[in-house]
Amino acid sequence: MCHGETEIWGYHANIVTIDHVTPLHEACLSGHVACVRALINAKANVNAATIDGVTPLFNCCASGSVGCMELLLQNGAHTHTSHAHFPSALHEACKRGNSQCVETLLSHGADPDYEVSHLGSPLYMSCLHRHAACSKILLHSGANVNVGRGGDSPLHATVRQDSADQVSLLLDYGADVNIRDSNDQRPVELAPVGGKTQQLLLTFEVSPRSLCQLCRLQIRNLLGRSRLKLLPLLPLPPLLTHYLEHT
Template identity: 75%
Template sequence: MPEVSSGPVPEVSRKRSASPGPPLKQGPERKRACWGILTSQGSWADRSPLHEAASQGRLLALRTLLAQVNAATIDGVTPLYNCCVSGSVACLELLLQNGAHTRTTHTHFPSALHEACKRGNSQCVESLLSHGADPDYDSPHLGSALHVSCLHRHTSCSQILLHTGAHVNVGRGDDSPLHAAVRQDSADQAAVLLEYGADVNLRDSSNQRPVDVAPPGGKTQQLLQAFEVSPRSLCQLSRLKIRGVIGRTRLKLLPLLPLPSLLTHYLEHT
């Protein structure tokens, strides 16, 4: 009768036991291999089920996991941020209604608003702003959310930010949103910025104006050159001045004023 070994049996995962393969590494080598897998995944290694449900847009699963609505990974990624990555507005709204913070607790943590602008998820941007997100929130390494949307050519996100009262000239350091839009030769984006009062005379860290960094012969160069010889109309200047006096935090109250709808739309920039 064959002798049966009484030594320890190597641990084999259920998923791999059915198919032959190389023996599992033992000791220090195995630990190094496992650590390599974890570090290559970044913050995925400590993601909670709430992060998973948010990133995959699983609304029903999310409803049962809302006890830790502001849980953050080691890299500061929250479920709200994951929703902005996936573009799941329904999950985003659910998190916001259950106490998710629109602003990160530490300035170096990722910003949900900036991520939504980067990916062009305009509905996420609108939802975040309607729940109190600051349209002028400045990320230390990314600048303003408006700068990010201009850098990635997402005009719809820029329009929402500006409509809510984002400062049109605040970008990243000396680089204005108009500089970013012009470098991408995004004429639509540049036109929106000019409509909301972008300053064509601002200079970046290289002492260049937006027209100086425009691709030669491109649409944005032509737009800026035409703008410089035809200044804003009195109608545009008046609207910009009145909106400035009203202030960003009170712009949402415009529909409540006893004004003709035509005047309300004029002040709302719609």
């Protein structure tokens, strides 16, 4: 480094291309932790946005680089942008199936129900792209299981993918099997005929949730999303804590 804190080898840390892409954007997209650290030390703007609204944090989620992401978050990166129509880092992580990125964002205060008008909720995005690990993390953090994109719920999206494991996960967290989409169709009506998903939903309709499941869902709802992370701190037997946490 030379010529002061804002320059590296004579180049300004916040130099931009015509599309407002900075060196930090490129370093995060390539997952170069050492470069990200050097740029941040040289006062690179961790919240710089391209003309399309893409931030370095978004690029971390695209590349799956948790190391770069941690550096950004520790140095003031915002988990969400101030404009709802801009690209969302959390949605990108869910789209790519980068579950560690999802977990890191949520641990730094990202809203698991953050909606982007044309994408829907993060949970909807993870269901649409069949990333059950991301869905599990979001639901564990208290994401609303029935909020999708417009009238389309996460369960509708999952059923279309005929992903039986993910359907089971959503049902376990209280998904409404009677919710209707913009075409007035229930999830079971969208399931491929004869597939595992259709059989799972038909079976569920004749043998609904147990009292054990209903109690857990009710207690978690009463606690509220913001307090779910405090469950391990309660003076409860480990078995009861695990029950409430879905672990």
